[in-house]
Amino acid sequence: MDQLINLLAHGEEVIDVDEESFLLFAQDIASNNLGMLNPRAPTVEISINGNEYIIHQSPSLLSSxxxxxxxxxxxxxxxxxxxxxxxxxxxxxxANALLSQTSTVVELGTGISALVALVLAPSVRHYIATDQEYVRKLFRTNLDANASISVSFSNSNNKAKGKSKGSKSSKSKSTSSPAKSVNNISFTTLDWETDQAASLKECMDPDDAHGQDGEEEGDEDKGFDLLLSCDCIYNEALVAPFVRTCAEICRLRPTYVAGSEEQSSRRKPTVCIIAQQQRSPDVFETWLRETMREFRVWRLSDDVLGEGLKSGSGYLIHLLLAKDK
Structure with missing residues (x-):
């Protein structure tokens, strides 16, 4: 499992909750207010990797x-x-081939924008976005509104930024089919308190659900290569069900056991990436304490995160690997 070991070398393992919280919250942190980009606008335009996305929002629903x-x-x-x-x-x-064109990805709390799905799905096998039912309609609207965009890695060094309506973006070379950016994205509801994570792949095409690893090992792969969540940690009451759902999804695959000689012959563990805005240290500590009961946790280095997400940006990225039960 050299690929995973190489990945972990890009971070520092978190050992103590209080120490990690002090380290992160004692530094100067950029102010991002509540963290909403433009909550009063019915649409916003976002430029990522040279491609421009039109994102439809619902200010009225937000204030309901x-x-x-x-x-x-x-x-x-x-x-x-x-x-x-x-x-x-x-x-x-x-870089370590833990994501590839054969990967399956699941996202928790995707929201209406579908933005991560739109950008990442063309480069993987299948992408499952999950959230509450009220998200579904606008999620589909945003998929349809951006279906003609072909995503390419060729311009990935451009800055991501919000743009006013009517602005223009540079063209990028297309290496992915526009249709794939929608056709391999599934949306399904997932209640962290009541639903079963094991059923997530039921919304996929059977051939995609088995995937390459399942074909090699002769059994069905119910798990995922990557589990991600973007800014879902802001309410202490939701922390425990959120962490439990993350753990259930990650344990659909074998867990990572450091130094295990058997690991190389087993399916790759699910890598979990949690992105969040720095708001309340109390909420963060509640999340981290609950998470460290189920996962080993690494804070990724500034060299890996880059300017927009590095220390002091007001955002945090942690990598999780489920512990062996």
Whole structure:
């Protein structure tokens, strides 16, 4: 499992909750306010890797009193930064072949924007986005509105930024089919408190659900190569079900056991990437304490994260690997 070992070399393992929280929150942190990009606009334009995306939002839904929350009704600032980072070819997930064209990815709390799915899906086998049912309609609207965009890694060094309506973006070379950017994206509801993670692949095409690893080992692969979540940690009451869902999804694959001689012959463990905005140290500590019961945790280095997500940016990226039960 040299690929995974190489990936972990790009981070520092977190051993102590209090020490990690002090290290992160004692430094000067850029102010990102609540973290919403432009919550009053019905549409926003985002440029990522030389491609421009039109994202439809629902300001009225955001300000409503819908039971179960409405934070997914608009685009949050961290999402374009994360989308650009995760699709950069220098990202160690790609450089170490832990992400490839045969990968399956699942996202928790995708929100209405579909932005990470739109940017990442053309480069993987299948992408499953999950959230509450109220997200579905606008999620599909945003997939359809951006279906003609062909995504390429060739311009991945461009900065991701919000742009006013009417601005123009540079053209990029196309290496992916526009149709694939929509056709290999599935949306399904997933309630962290009541739903079973094991059923996620039921919304995929059977051939995709088996995947390359399943064909090699002769059994069905119910798991995923990458689990990601972007800015879903802001409410202490949701921390425990969120972490439990992450652990259930990651344990659909064998877990990572350091130094195991058997690891190389087993399916690769699911890599979990959690991106979040720095807000409340209390909420962060609650999340990290709960997470470290189920996962080993690494904080990725500034060299890997780049300017937009590095220390002091107001954003945090942690890599998780489920512990063996």
């Amino acid at each position: 009193h819908r039971a179960g929350g409405t934070t997914g009704a608009v685009l949050w600032k961290i999402t374009p930064l994360f989308a650009e980072w995760v699709t950069n070819p220098s990202n160690p997930l790609w």
